[in-house]
Amino acid sequence: MTTPLDAVALTRELLAFETINPPGHEQACAEHLARSLEGAGLSVRLHAFGDRRTNLVATVGGNGDRLPLCFTGHLDTVPLGAAPWRFDPFAGEIAEGRLYGRGSSDMKAGVAAFVVAASSLAERLTGTPGVALVITGGEETGCDGAAALARDDVLGRAGALVVAEPTANAPLAGHKGALWLKAVTRGVTAHGSMPELGVNAVYKAARAVSRLEDFGFNLEPHPHLGKPTLNVGSVHGGLNINSVPDRAEIGIDIRTVPGLDHDRLRHGIAGYLGDDVELEPLVDLGPVWTDPRDPWFESVLNTVAAVTAERTGIRTAAYFTDASVLTPAYDGPPTVILGPGEPTMAHQTDEYCRIDHIEQAVEIYRRLILRWCGLA
Numbered sequence: 001m002t003t004p005l006d007a008v009a010l011t012r013e014l015l016a017f018e019t020i021n022p023p024g025h026e027q028a029c030a031e032h033l034a035r036s037l038e039g040a041g042l043s044v045r046l047h048a049f050g051d052r053r054t055n056l057v058a059t060v061g062g063n064g065d066r067l068p069l070c071f072t073g074h075l076d077t078v079p080l081g082a083a084p085w086r087f088d089p090f091a092g093e094i095a096e097g098r099l100y101g102r103g104s105s106d107m108k109a110g111v112a113a114f115v116v117a118a119s120s121l122a123e124r125l126t127g128t129p130g131v132a133l134v135i136t137g138g139e140e141t142g143c144d145g146a147a148a149l150a151r152d153d154v155l156g157r158a159g160a161l162v163v164a165e166p167t168a169n170a171p172l173a174g175h176k177g178a179l180w181l182k183a184v185t186r187g188v189t190a191h192g193s194m195p196e197l198g199v200n201a202v203y204k205a206a207r208a209v210s211r212l213e214d215f216g217f218n219l220e221p222h223p224h225l226g227k228p229t230l231n232v233g234s235v236h237g238g239l240n241i242n243s244v245p246d247r248a249e250i251g252i253d254i255r256t257v258p259g260l261d262h263d264r265l266r267h268g269i270a271g272y273l274g275d276d277v278e279l280e281p282l283v284d285l286g287p288v289w290t291d292p293r294d295p296w297f298e299s300v301l302n303t304v305a306a307v308t309a310e311r312t313g314i315r316t317a318a319y320f321t322d323a324s325v326l327t328p329a330y331d332g333p334p335t336v337i338l339g340p341g342e343p344t345m346a347h348q349t350d351e352y353c354r355i356d357h358i359e360q361a362v363e364i365y366r367r368l369i370l371r372w373c374g375l376a
């Protein structure tokens with residue numbers, strides 16, 4: 001075994017790899033983690049899903065009777081944005097207890113924390129249910145890496161899932177799903193001075209947009225995730241002012257809650273909009289929800305409270321996570337979203353993660369592993 005890792009130092013190492021997505025070249029960063037995890041005694045599998053696009057699955061322990069505890073996090077980050085940074089986004093600068101960098105909160109600190117927790121306990125996990133680490137690429141563009149892992153059947157199994165996305169170490173019970181649709185209307189082009197010779201696709205799109213504003217889901221609000229929502233985020237149609245447009249496109253962003261089947265919803269909207277509109281899914285990620293009375297979830301709340309001395313009510317995330325793919329792929333194990341990053345810092349200029357939260361997350365994850373594996 002190599003020297004025990006320090007999670008802040010490991011976060012700084014991960015920040016030095018530029019993994020902005022797109023294009024999201026996670027390979028070098030994943031290979032760096034693979035060497036570290038192998039050094040700590042875990043079995044590691046790298047999984048390519050495109051040009052320099054890489055996922056990593058690492059396991060340790062496993063006794064056949066009880067499934068492992070799975071931790072997941074992604075290595076890709078969003079772009080830097082247009083505003084200038086005060087701190088170098090790749091240097092891992094530390095100031096006033098904060099570690100700065102693109103991906104510090106979302107979510108290289110979370111990955112580093114569970115990698116360090118699992119590595120530090122690896123030698124003790126032989127013969128226990130063990131741990132699986134699922135480290136993905138391509139999350140920011142719609143869980144592409146996780147979907148590739150599920151498709152290629154390399155996930156293995158898991159009895160519970162910890163998603164180390166930024167929650168400032170507060171355990172969250174779930175998040176809404178996302179169904180993003182592209183709606184296309186078609187017409188026949190003609191000179192703008194003779195519109196009677198054409199069929200105007202923009203008029204069809206305008207009627208569809210008006211219909212969408214009145215769309216009702218007919219569903220009781222979820223007690224914690226609330227109501228589903230629908231927003232028309234974009235409308236594009238026509239090429240020039242003096243032609244009848246023969247094509248228009250509408251971008252529809254639907255956020256769903258448990259009980260709303262995405263296929264049925266899509267067919268419902270298609271029927272509601274009628275034959276003038278073609279619908280195509282762009283992102284299709286289901287909601288994630290764990291009943292807070294689930295015994296493991298309750299034990300997570302207790303573990304977090306013991307480490308942080310804070311007990312939060314039942315809370316949910318505003319964003320979606322890889323759990324939309326992984327939880328169903330693992331047949332619905334209890335899932336908690338719990339990580340050291342600052343939720344308000346995700347995707348921001350001068351993104352940072354609090355150092356004390358990184359150390360606290362390592363301690364929480366270590367206790368979750370010890371408990372799961374019957375060592376505490």
Ligand SMILES: [Zn+2]
Nearest residue numbers: 074106107165
């Ligand atoms: Zn994230």
